Amino acid sequence: xxxxxxxxxxxxxxxxxxxxxxxxxxxxxxxxxxxxxxxxxxxxxxxxxxxxxxxxxxxxxxxxxxxxxxxxxxxxxxxxxxxxxxxxxxxxxxxxxxxxxxxxxxxxxxxxxxxxxxxxxxxxxxxxxxxxxxxxxxxxxxxxxxxxxxxxxxxxxxxxxxxxxxxxxxxxxxxxxxxxxxxxxxxxxxxxxxxxxxxxxxxxxxxxxxxxxxxxxxxxxxxxxxxxxxxxxxxxxxxxxxxxxxxxxxxxxxxxxxxxxxxxxxxxxxxxxxxxxxxxxxxxxxxxxxxxxxx
Amino acid sequence: xxxxxxxxxxxxxxxxxxxxxxxxxxxxxxxxxxxxxxxxxxxxxxxxxxxxxxxxxxxxxxxxxxxxxxxxxxxxxxxxxxxxxxxxxxxxxxxxxxxxxxxxxxxxxxxxxxxxxxxxxxxxxxxxxxxxxxxxxxxxxxxxxxxxxxxxxxxxxxxxxxxxxxxxxxxxxxxxxxxxxxxxxxxxxxxxxxxxxxxxxxxxxxxxxxxxxxxxxxxxxxxxxxxxxxxxxxxxxxxxxxxxxxxxxxxxxxxxxxxxxxxxxxxxxxxxxxxxxxxxxxxxxxxxxxxxxxxx
Numbered sequence: 388x389x390x391x392x393x394x395x396x397x398x399x400x401x402x403x404x405x406x407x408x409x410x411x412x413x414x415x416x417x418x419x420x421x422x423x424x425x426x427x428x429x430x431x432x433x434x435x436x437x438x439x440x441x442x443x444x445x446x447x448x449x450x451x452x453x454x455x456x457x458x459x460x461x462x463x464x465x466x467x468x469x470x471x472x473x474x475x476x477x478x479x480x481x482x483x484x485x486x487x488x489x490x491x492x493x494x495x496x497x498x499x500x501x502x503x504x505x506x507x508x509x510x511x512x513x514x515x516x517x518x519x520x521x522x523x524x525x526x527x528x529x530x531x532x533x534x535x536x537x538x539x540x541x542x543x544x545x546x547x548x549x550x551x552x553x554x555x556x557x558x559x560x561x562x563x564x565x566x567x568x569x570x571x572x573x574x575x576x577x578x579x580x581x582x583x584x585x586x587x588x589x590x591x592x593x594x595x596x597x598x599x600x601x602x603x604x605x606x607x608x609x610x611x612x613x614x615x616x617x618x619x620x621x622x623x624x625x626x627x628x629x630x631x632x633x634x635x636x637x638x639x640x641x642x643x644x645x646x647x648x649x650x651x652x653x654x655x656x657x658x659x660x661x662x663x664x665x666x667x668x669x670x671x672x673x674x675x676x677x678x679x680x681x682x
Numbered sequence: 683x684x685x686x687x688x689x690x691x692x693x694x695x696x697x698x699x700x701x702x703x704x705x706x707x708x709x710x711x712x713x714x715x716x717x718x719x720x721x722x723x724x725x726x727x728x729x730x731x732x733x734x735x736x737x738x739x740x741x742x743x744x745x746x747x748x749x750x751x752x753x754x755x756x757x758x759x760x761x762x763x764x765x766x767x768x769x770x771x772x773x774x775x776x777x778x779x780x781x782x783x784x785x786x787x788x789x790x791x792x793x794x795x796x797x798x799x800x801x802x803x804x805x806x807x808x809x810x811x812x813x814x815x816x817x818x819x820x821x822x823x824x825x826x827x828x829x830x831x832x833x834x835x836x837x838x839x840x841x842x843x844x845x846x847x848x849x850x851x852x853x854x855x856x857x858x859x860x861x862x863x864x865x866x867x868x869x870x871x872x873x874x875x876x877x878x879x880x881x882x883x884x885x886x887x888x889x890x891x892x893x894x895x896x897x898x899x900x901x902x903x904x905x906x907x908x909x910x911x912x913x914x915x916x917x918x919x920x921x922x923x924x925x926x927x928x929x930x931x932x933x934x935x936x937x938x939x940x941x942x943x944x945x946x947x948x949x950x951x952x953x954x955x956x957x958x959x960x961x962x963x964x965x966x967x968x969x970x971x972x973x974x975x976x977x978x
Contacts, residue, residue: 395864396789399781402774403834404798410815410831411802417811431814476705479698488699494964495706501956501963503893505911509918509949513719513942514712523730552708584691617896621915635809642810643900655808666804 421653427646441653450632451654457543458633461614464547466607472555474600477562478592482584496556508621511549512536536622539630546622546631550615561603562596569595602677608669612662634658720744720946727942743943747951755906756913757952759825763909764891764955767829771838771887776880778839780868783846803836809900816901827901828909832890838883845879846872882966885959892955910952918945 416431421441423434445451476496483489499507515521515535522532535541569591577587616635623631632640634654642651673679714734719727723738731737747753782799786792807815812831821827849872857867873880898912908916 392864393789393791396781396784399777400795403778406774406830406834407798407802411806414807414811414815415805417807417814420810479701482698483702492702492706496709497964498960499709501889501960502953503895503911505895505915506949506952509914509945510712510716513946514715518730520715520733584694638809643813648810652808652810655810659806659808663804
């Protein structure tokens with residue numbers, strides 16, 4: 388009886404196995420390119436093997452340190468500021484009693500999360516360009532125009548700022564859910580003891596979501612090498628390669644646009660290896676200290 | 683004593699409303715600016731006169747979009763990929779999640795399959811091996827390249843699987859005793875009971891397909907097969923990017939030549955489908971996200 392049922396479940400899983408086999412597992416063999424002198428005409432199976440040569444070349448590239456630094460610094464700043472804004476936003480929104488106001492604010496700030504980086508890129512380029520509305524406003528108060536997307540001084544900050552702008556609201560959802568789980572009698576007891584609204588926020592709401600904050604920061608460890616490929620691809624230009632080029636954009640440009648397949652694959656493989664370690668550490672910590680399991 | 687608390691609390695309230703209003707405006711105003719530009723006269727936009735309401739109201743930009751064949755061809759490619767890709771994800775997510783939600787006592791290989799899914803979530807070949815795979819399969823420049831690789835969205839599968847698992851076992855046992863087979867139980871018991879969760883993951887896959895641009899850029903050779911976002915990336919983003927050999931003044935001149943009002947109108951027309959599904963998305967995503975993702 389049980390075996391009979393199992394056959395049906397195997398059949399249900401055929402599409403998943405075929406799709407994942409073709410598009411997720413088969414490409415893993417392509418990682419061999421990182422150890423080959425890849426000839427597109429001969430394919431991954433018949434190109435000459437060169438061992439670690441491509442990796443030695445990667446580490447000798449003058450730009451590689453800068454790209455790694457850009458990736459990690461942009462990613463960490465994004466994590467810190469997005470969580471900070473999300474926490475403050477959730478704590479403040481939690482204090483709002485007027486449901487209509489609350490819903491309206493939520494509807495507005497969640498929206499950018501669902502807009503593609505192509506459209507956001509179009510909007511941001513429009514608003515931040517030299518003749519955009521931000522620079523018009525700055526000029527009106529006597530500040531000379533700033534070339535936000537064309538200066539290495541401003542570009543990383545603009546990436547962090549626009550990412551926070553897009554995501555802080557949506558990231559707050561988890562905190563809002565955690566806040567509704569706090570026992571209301573704690574607030575009542577504190578109110579009777581004479582604590583005002585701000586004190587209650589500081590001494591009940593904030594400690595009530597500390598565990599969630601730590602859990603989310605732990606899970607964010609996985610993103611330390613993900614600085615936002617689609618965002619930067621839509622906003623950067625040759626003038627800001629020095630400050631804005633990250634691992635993913637470099638792999639795309641050097642590997643695919645300039646046909647250095649081995650180089651791109653080697654850099655991508657290095658990123659995957661480090662990411663794997665980060666994912667493992669993050670899940671280990673999250674499951675050990677927060678009892679977090681996804682499966 | 684009590685009264686002094688009330689005044690500080692009232693100040694606190696005012697601060698909260700002010701901060702939240704500011705945050706909402708910061709989100710909304712860039713969009714309002716784009717709307718205002720799209721309905722304004724070209725010269726008013728170039729002169730920097732348009733802020734948050736249209737100047738010299740006109741529909742010229744929208745007429746230009748309506749008669750732009752390249753835009754509409756790309757729009758239709760995107761509609762096609764949303765229908766095909768969304769449909770495939772819908773069917774495969776339910777099938778996979780249902781099979782994996784079965785206890786190991788009933789389906790002994792369940793854990794082995796689960797490990798395969800987890801494995802694909804953690805390890806990926808990356809951009810270049812993926813591109814070469816699509817090339818080797820002769821799928822470059824085809825609709826299949828846009829819809830097949832993401833046809834089994836593992837994260838959505840896990841969310842839905844956890845939801846299936848959380849349904850009362852008694853229902854399943856009752857149906858089994860009544861003689862319902864696995865397919866019948868999936869279609870007429872699990873799917874109807876999980877509609878909010880299924881709606882959530884489906885809406886996410888629709889939005890994902892509508893918003894995807896990089897696969898179009900990577901895998902489509904001929905521009906007439908570009909989905910909408912890839913097309914927009916080419917005409918708005920790439921075209922407006924300053925070149926390094928130009929001075930800031932030259933760039934300023936260049937960007938005035940390109941038609942900002944038409945670009946704004948194109949951005950907004952492309953946003954319409956997202957705005958249509960957004961209310962439904964919002965109704966479901968909070969429950970759908972928190973239900974599936976963390977299991978006690």
